[in-house]
Amino acid sequence: MESTLKRTWAEIDLDALAHNYRALRAQMEPRSRFLGVVKADAYGHGAIQISRTLEELGAAYLAISSIDEARELRLAGVHLPILQLGLTPSDQTAAVIENSVTQAVWSEASAMAFSQEAIRAGGRMKVHIKLDTGMSRLGFQCDESHFEQSLEAICRVCGLPGLDVEGAFTHFSVSDEDSESSRDYTLLQHERFETMLRRLAERGVTFSVCHCANSGATVSYTQFAHDMFRPGIITYGIGDQAQLLGLKPVMTLKSVIGVVKDYDPDTTVSYGRTFRTGRPSRIGVLPIGYADGFHRVLSNQWQVWTPYGTAPVAGRICMDMCMIDLTGLPQVGEGDEVEIFGPHNSVNEAAKLAGTISYELTCAVSKRVPRIYKKDGQETARELLLRG
Ligand SMILES: *Cc1c(COP(=O)(O)O)cnc(C)c1O
Numbered sequence: 001m002e003s004t005l006k007r008t009w010a011e012i013d014l015d016a017l018a019h020n021y022r023a024l025r026a027q028m029e030p031r032s033r034f035l036g037v038v039k040a041d042a043y044g045h046g047a048i049q050i051s052r053t054l055e056e057l058g059a060a061y062l063a064i065s066s067i068d069e070a071r072e073l074r075l076a077g078v079h080l081p082i083l084q085l086g087l088t089p090s091d092q093t094a095a096v097i098e099n100s101v102t103q104a105v106w107s108e109a110s111a112m113a114f115s116q117e118a119i120r121a122g123g124r125m126k127v128h129i130k131l132d133t134g135m136s137r138l139g140f141q142c143d144e145s146h147f148e149q150s151l152e153a154i155c156r157v158c159g160l161p162g163l164d165v166e167g168a169f170t171h172f173s174v175s176d177e178d179s180e181s182s183r184d185y186t187l188l189q190h191e192r193f194e195t196m197l198r199r200l201a202e203r204g205v206t207f208s209v210c211h212c213a214n215s216g217a218t219v220s221y222t223q224f225a226h227d228m229f230r231p232g233i234i235t236y237g238i239g240d241q242a243q244l245l246g247l248k249p250v251m252t253l254k255s256v257i258g259v260v261k262d263y264d265p266d267t268t269v270s271y272g273r274t275f276r277t278g279r280p281s282r283i284g285v286l287p288i289g290y291a292d293g294f295h296r297v298l299s300n301q302w303q304v305w306t307p308y309g310t311a312p313v314a315g316r317i318c319m320d321m322c323m324i325d326l327t328g329l330p331q332v333g334e335g336d337e338v339e340i341f342g343p344h345n346s347v348n349e350a351a352k353l354a355g356t357i358s359y360e361l362t363c364a365v366s367k368r369v370p371r372i373y374k375k376d377g378q379e380t381a382r383e384l385l386l387r388g
Contacts, residue, residue, distance in 0.1 A: 036051065175216030
């Protein structure tokens with residue numbers, strides 16, 4: 001890893017994570033527990049270190065999206081309960097039980113298959129019932145025309161011998177948007193959630209852990225705290241709402257200027273010749289490209305941050321390198337570090353230019369980029385996900 005370190009790396013600020021955890025924790029009533037969403041390698045930040053830190057900070061639960069992600073955390077010695085939010089093939093039931101994973105159950109058919117497999121494996125699978133209140137993804141549909149049929153199905157599921165039903169949850173589709181129609185829709189989703197929970201309770205079916213609040217709801221609907229809340233993106237200090245709570249970005253993607261050269265006016269830079277110098281120019285080469293997660297769509301659009309000002313990306317971002325225009329920044333030269341995104345250079349803005357969301361940009365930081373973990377300004381761990 002030493003060889004790649006002075007190339008491109010992601011600094012992961014565990015103090016920022018602790019700050020965000022405490023700020024989010026303060027948002028919700030104390031009885032509501034914190035579930036840290038660490039799927040997709042903790043949104044690219046590295047699930048093991050993030051999970052260990054959240055565990056130390058007092059989180060109650062973690063969530064992932066594949067059984068392999070759960071196994072990775074167990075092998076790393078993470079003991080917190082883990083909720084598998086996503087689809088799991090029923091032939092993985094034994095692995096779910098062995099790794100003490102709580103599985104989301106999204107339909108009666110999946111529940112029956114899990115129950116059968118659990119009995120065959122000689123155990124019981126802990127589950128949370130997923131309610132589809134309007135996301136139209138996984139779960140028992142809670143809209144008017146499916147409500148009664150879902151109610152009956154959930155009652156049957158809760159009686160299956162191979163399942164240990166601990167919780168019920170739902171997921172919002174527009175809780176992070178503040179238009180009136182989005183607010184109405186979020187309230188409707190929550191009303192469906194509560195109605196289903198109440199009708200189930202009338203049938204004697206209750207849950208010890210009910211939860212619904214993602215990042216958007218944690219910011220804007222603190223009344224949805226229930227027993228647990230499930231913030232993802234905002235825990236990492238990014239997304240449009242992070243500023244509202246004074247959260248700090250956890251990831252800083254950095255690179256270092258490898259070469260600087262002078263060019264005459266009217267010189268073209270990089271593939272496709274999409275950038276043309278308009279004046280005598282100093283152009284720097286950075287060892288970061290789209291294979292590191294620096295999306296090519298940001299070519300000629302984004303700018304990297306230096307302590308002396310920002311330097312625009314000049315020309316197309318290549319697979320492993322890109323060029324930046326340093327003409328206005330004579331103090332900046334070879335060997336200097338630049339920030340691709342982070343506290344000085346918002347990933348939210350980069351995402352907007354790329355026509356996407358910040359989630360996609362941190363998730364895209366690739367396995368070739370080492371993650372350097374820092375606490376109290378000191379490096380505490382480093383990870384590189386390349387084989388060998
Ligand atoms: C990803 C996910 C979350 C977290 O979403 P954010 O928008 O990152 O807060 C919460 N719940 C479920 C079911 C998810 O899939």
